[in-house]
Amino acid sequence: MKKFIVFLISAMMMVSLVACAPTEPKVETTAPGPGAIASTGGASDKVPDPNAEPMEIISVYSQNDDATGLNQAMDAVSELTADAMADKLIEYGVLEEGTKVLKFDKKDDGTATLDLSQIPEKGTADDILTLTAVGNTFIENFELDKLKVLVNGKDYSNSQIKQGDGDYLEYVKNYKKIK
Template sequence: MKKFIVFLMSAMMMMSLAACTPTQPKMETTAPDPQVMASTGGASDKVPDPNAEPMEIISIYSKNDDATGLNQAMDAVSELTAEAMVDKLIEYGVLEEGTKVLKFDKGDGTATLDLSKVPEKSSDGDIIMLTAIGNTFTENFELNKLKLLVNGKNFSGGQIKQGDNDYLEYDKNYKKLK
C-alpha cells in the first residue's frame, strides 16, 4: 500500500510540474492577410486608401488670439483654386460667409484677385486681413505679389486705400503686425 501511495504521489507531482512548464508558441505557417493585421500605430504600416481623393496641403493665415498678428495653419483642399483658398479664409474667420471669387488671374509671379466683398474693419483690422489674404495667396500660388480688388475696384478700408500700383506681398513678420 505504501508503494501505491508513493507511486500515486510521484505521478501527481510529475503532472503538476508538466503543467507549469512553459510551452513553445505555435508558429503560423502562412503569412497573414495584410488587411487583417492589427495596426501598431507606426507610419510604416499605414497604407493609403486607394479610393481617397488626392489632397493639396496648403498654408492658411488667420488672426492670432490677441489680434496683434497672424497664425499660420496647415490644411488641405481637394484642388488648389482661388475658390478653395477663399473658402478656407472664410472657415478661419478672415473673410465673411458668402464672399465669392469674381475673378482670379495668375501670370508670371503676379495675380489679381477680385472678391465680391471683404469685411469692414478698422485700419489695424485691415492690416491683419490684408496680410492674411496676401500671405495665403502668395505662398500657396507661389506669387511675388497679389493685386486685391473688391467688385472690380481697388481695396478701400478703414484707413487703407490701395491705388492701382499697390500690391500685397508675402510678409515674413506676420506673427507681430502691431
C-alpha cells in the same frame, strides 16, 4: 601539459562563442486589451486607401488671439484653386460667409490679381491683419511675388487703407507680430 593548455583554451573559446551568439527576441504572448486595433504588421497596413481623394496641403493665415499678428495653420484642399483658398479663409474667420472669388488671374511674371465680392471692414487696424492674411495665404500657396486685391473690380480701400492702381501686396515674413 601542452595538451591540457590547448584543451583549456579551446574550451574557453567555445564558451565565449556561445555567449556571443545571437539570441531570439522574446515575444510577449499577452492578448491585446480592449479597444486595441489588430494589425497584421504587413504592407497592407501602410498602403493608402486607393479610393481616397488626393489632397493639396496649404498654409492658411488668420488673425491671432490678441490681434497683434497672424497665425499660420496647415490644412488641406482637394484642389488648389482660388475658390478653395477663399473657402478656407472663410472657415478660419478671415473673410465673411458668402464672400466669392469673382476673378483670379495669375500671370507668368509672378503676379496675380484677386477680385473678391467683399472684404469685411472692421474700421480698426484689424483691416490690415485681414488684408495681410489674404495676401500671405494666396501668395504662399500660389507661389506669387505680388498680389493685387480688388473688391468688385475696384482697388481695395476702406477708412483705414487706400490702395491705388500700382499697389500690390507682398508676402509679410514677420506675420506673427504686425502691430
